[in-house]
Amino acid sequence: MDLPPATAAFVLHFGEMGSRWGINRTVGQIYALLFLSDRPLCADDIVAQLGFSRSNVSMGLKELETWRLVKLQHLPGDRREHFTTPDDVWQIVRILAEERRKREIDPTLSLLRDVLMQKPATRADEHAQGRMENLLEVISLLTGWMDDVKSLPDERLIALLKLGGRVARVLEATERFQDIVTRRNRPSKKA
Amino acid sequence: MDLPPATAAFVLHFGEMGSRWGINRTVGQIYALLFLSDRPLCADDIVAQLGFSRSNVSMGLKELETWRLVKLQHLPGDRREHFTTPDDVWQIVRILAEERRKREIDPTLSLLRDVLMQKPATRADEHAQGRMENLLEVISLLTGWMDDVKSLPDERLIALLKLGGRVARVLEATERFQDIVTRRNRPSKKA
DNA sequence: CAGTATGTTCAGGAATTTCTGAAAATCAAG
DNA sequence: CTTGATTTTCAGAAATTCCTGAACATACTG
Numbered sequence: 001m002d003l004p005p006a007t008a009a010f011v012l013h014f015g016e017m018g019s020r021w022g023i024n025r026t027v028g029q030i031y032a033l034l035f036l037s038d039r040p041l042c043a044d045d046i047v048a049q050l051g052f053s054r055s056n057v058s059m060g061l062k063e064l065e066t067w068r069l070v071k072l073q074h075l076p077g078d079r080r081e082h083f084t085t086p087d088d089v090w091q092i093v094r095i096l097a098e099e100r101r102k103r104e105i106d107p108t109l110s111l112l113r114d115v116l117m118q119k120p121a122t123r124a125d126e127h128a129q130g131r132m133e134n135l136l137e138v139i140s141l142l143t144g145w146m147d148d149v150k151s152l153p154d155e156r157l158i159a160l161l162k163l164g165g166r167v168a169r170v171l172e173a174t175e176r177f178q179d180i181v182t183r184r185n186r187p188s189k190k191a
Numbered sequence: 192m193d194l195p196p197a198t199a200a201f202v203l204h205f206g207e208m209g210s211r212w213g214i215n216r217t218v219g220q221i222y223a224l225l226f227l228s229d230r231p232l233c234a235d236d237i238v239a240q241l242g243f244s245r246s247n248v249s250m251g252l253k254e255l256e257t258w259r260l261v262k263l264q265h266l267p268g269d270r271r272e273h274f275t276t277p278d279d280v281w282q283i284v285r286i287l288a289e290e291r292r293k294r295e296i297d298p299t300l301s302l303l304r305d306v307l308m309q310k311p312a313t314r315a316d317e318h319a320q321g322r323m324e325n326l327l328e329v330i331s332l333l334t335g336w337m338d339d340v341k342s343l344p345d346e347r348l349i350a351l352l353k354l355g356g357r358v359a360r361v362l363e364a365t366e367r368f369q370d371i372v373t374r375r376n377r378p379s380k381k382a
Numbered sequence: 383c384a385g386t387a388t389g390t391t392c393a394g395g396a397a398t399t400t401c402t403g404a405a406a407a408t409c410a411a412g
Numbered sequence: 413c414t415t416g417a418t419t420t421t422c423a424g425a426a427a428t429t430c431c432t433g434a435a436c437a438t439a440c441t442g
Contacts, residue, residue, distance in 0.1 A: 001297075004312060004313065004315070004316045004319070005309070006306045006309055006311070006316060006319060006323070007316070007319050008303070009302065009305075009306055010303075010319070011303050012308060013298075013299065016381070017295060017299065020212075020213040020294070020295060021211075021212065021213070021356070022211040022212070022222060022353075035322060035326075036317075036318070036319040036322050036323070037318075038314070038315050038318035038319070039361060049236060060247050081230060086357045087257060089326055089328075089329045090329065093329060093333075103211070104211060108204065108208065111200065111201070111204050112201075114200075115197045116198055118196070118197055121194065121195060122199070123229070124195070124228075124229050125195045125198070126228070127196060127227070127228075127229035128195070128197060128198050128201070128227040128228075129197060131226060131227050132197070132201060132227070134280045135226075135280055137280075138280045138281060138284060141349065141352050142284075142352065144352070144353075144355065145352040145353075145355050147355075148355030148356040148357075149355060149356045149359070151356060152356050152359050156330065156356070156359040156360075156362070156363060157359070159362055160330070160356070160358055160359040160362075161332050161333065161335070161336040162335075162336075163358065163362075164336050164338075164339030164340060165339040165340045165342060165343050165347070165351070166339075167351055167354065167358050168340070168347040168350060168351045169347075171347070171350055171351075171354075172347060184197065
């Protein structure tokens with residue numbers, strides 16, 4: 001591997017990171033290389049740069065395609081398949097969020113819903129189902145939020161993120177104001 | 192494993208999910224069992240319920256402790272160590288977010304910053320560094336948002352999530368209104 | 383059609399990770 | 413200090429995952 005040092009460092013790091021997720025090291029490296037490249041790469045380019053076997057690269061690219069993380073394209077006058085990543089990092093974030101949701105969250109939600117249909121048989125069962133209900137509620141809220149912001153254009157999403165928790169603080173102030181106006185006390189721990 | 196069916200289904204599912212992340216199957220199952228249990232469990236309880244070797248359970252609990260996902264406690268009159276998960280699912284979400292950040296995001300940010308200090312040597316290098324800058328910006332924004340909402344109390348966080356993208360739409364409306372007031376056109380693609 | 387370039391599949395070897403049992407360490411209680 | 417209960421460690425067995433090379437498939441070219 002005779003990559004420029006910056007690229008090499010990134011590729012290696014990404015490989016390690018990949019293996020902390022479901023993705024294996026070589027697939028992570030292939031993706032990182034494509035992400036940094038200033039032109040579409042074909043399988044042989046990747047073999048040349050990373051030194052994996054041709055078949056490994058082929059399988060890695062296949063996997064990245066199932067994740068929709070790379071796009072196949074043909075260069076004029078070249079029969080070989082070339083691959084790129086989307087230019088826009090926000091686009092990549094959106095795709096990742098969608099794919100992980102499809103693969104991890106949705107099956108979990110469906111399992112929780114199935115299980116919660118059953119009648120608890122024992123006291124312990126009842127407790128367990130209560131826990132699963134809590135979990136279902138939290139996951140639903142989080143994914144609901146994701147669904148909601150997903151439809152925003154990038155600039156809006158960015159603005160929203162920059163706003164951060166301030167929105168909530170405005171909400172809080174408003175509520176406090178309302179309490180004053182309506183002469184109620186701020187809600188105590190109990191009420 | 193003679194668990195009630197709802198618990199068994201959840202434990203097995205969680206094990207599989209765990210292995211899609213860095214966590215291995217047995218550790219995932221141990222965690223799921225503790226999460227559902229209505230009382231603290233000791234290592235031998237877990238051995239009895241899941242059928243792993245004692246030493247495997249011991250190591251699994253160690254790993255869960257490093258993730259701060261389980262808490263050790265002692266029951267009166269029992270010398271054995273017992274384990275629980277936090278009662279509050281939001282608390283669990285917060286811990287997970289912090290730990291993953293510490294283990295995955297922070298090292299990535301520091302690598303990107305390091306690499307971006309170097310002067311690009313070639314045109315391709317320059318492009319690669321540009322990509323890394325884009326990535327750094329996106330990650331910074333996302334983690335900045337997380338830092339910001341992390342400090343909100345649960346109820347505020349929940350309110351914020353329920354609000355979803357509506358905040359952004361209010362923002363947009365406001366901006367459009369401002370454009371009208373100041374007699375500017377809505378910003379075009381170019382300007 | 384033959385020949386060549388390109389892409390895919392897959393059996394099995396290599397590497398890694400997981401899991402276990404046995405031994406060692408720790409610790410409370412007598 | 414000794415005993416027994418509990419937990420930890422760790423070498424290596426077992427299981428899993430990864431990777432490769434060779435064979436095969438496909439499709440373009442002349």
